[in-house]
Amino acid sequence: MDKFLIKGGKALRGSVAVSGAKNSALPVMAAALLTSDKVVVRNVPRVRDLVTMSKLLAFMDAKVTVAAVPASVYEIEAPRLNHAEAPYELVKTMRASILTLGPLMARAGVARVSLPGGCAIGARPVDLHLKALEQMGAEIATSHGYIEAKVHGNS
Template sequence: MSQSLSPGDLFHTSFGKRGFIRRSALNLLCLPRRSLQSSCGRKPKPPVILLRCAHISQISQSSSLEVLQIDGGRPLRGELQISGSKNAALALMAASILAQGPVMLTRVPSLADISSMCAVLRSVGASAELSGTDLCVDASQLSSVQPAAIAVRALRAGFLVLGPLLARAGEAEVALPGGCDIGSRPIDLHIEGLRAMGAEVAVLSDRVRASGRLTGTAVELAFPSVGATECLMMTACLADGETTIRNAAREPEVVALAGLLARMGGKISGAGTGTITVRGVAELSGAIYEVPPDRIEAGTFAIAAACVPGSELLLAPVDPDHMRPA
């Protein structure tokens, strides 16, 4: 009989190990082909794993598909091309608002969130043209400081344009963020940091309005938020003076953003550590930058290969430094 497993439940695989199942967007059902307890001492056959999909339309165009059946126990072999990091790409796209010329991003993944962020950029007058895995954003002629609310609410990262618009135009009005619901993930650290830099920020029922001349200062984050770190890094690039961000996030996506900002002419040091220093400049120029490989995608395939004896996968490109525990 099938049994629905909750987070942390244990299951036995065909090679006698035990692992943890964690529920994500899929409901997991484990249906052993025969009892895992064999009175004859024979090794049990691999279980059949059924993934009951919460969002079938994202997996198949066939409305009749309800379950994906995965027969386990087969070694995984071959070569896999790792996509560019979505989380890094979204922050890089927001940073393109700061540039007075075109920003070309390469190895951009083809995902719905990328299309949504393109819509956010276009709604403020920027051009955003995606050709294969190359994305060219030209925000040299901004026409608005209020991106379309429906576009911003389509993804969490849409709110990242608040800081760049404020730094570039002196004002911005951005809808409260949407996207996935992972914990609380509040925006208060963004707001506190911008206010510390001299901005007047009003948090309304459905949007945030910010304006004012920005001056470098020291900001200490209550916790190392990636979004807040990225917001303040981008904003500080065009602020007067020097900004120091303490207890900053150290994730590879933050390092990638610092790399693009430096390529555009920004003065940044300390990315990847707990303290980031940004010296403001008069303007930033266009640049070409490669999105780093997606460490989450690479890690997912690496774990899958490690779980099945005899597997051998070649994953490329992968940055080994991004795969090590912090």
């Protein structure tokens, strides 16, 4: 099909509500780990990966507040992080766990993130994340299914 031909003669009027995108909301939620201030994320689509990400942030001791379930608005506060880790049990169903690696490194100086799980739609390497962190001075290693990263010189 090369084109659509629409006949009608009437002007279009009205509005369309555009829903949020999972692949936009997940990085924003992970980025909320960068600050101790409250972050409000609106127009969040109601999909399982966003619930999983909120559980992961809560595991790290961020306070995740929603007004409804399923939620379209998330309030995230991370005044401190008690776990700089994304364990396999929490992230085995989504690939977005890698998005927490950079924010954890920035806040804690170290991070331990399970190799991403998710669906089997083919190879989707995370090497760009790792290369970027290395270029900023991080030491990266993989061990027992985890990516371990630390700021150069931190133990």
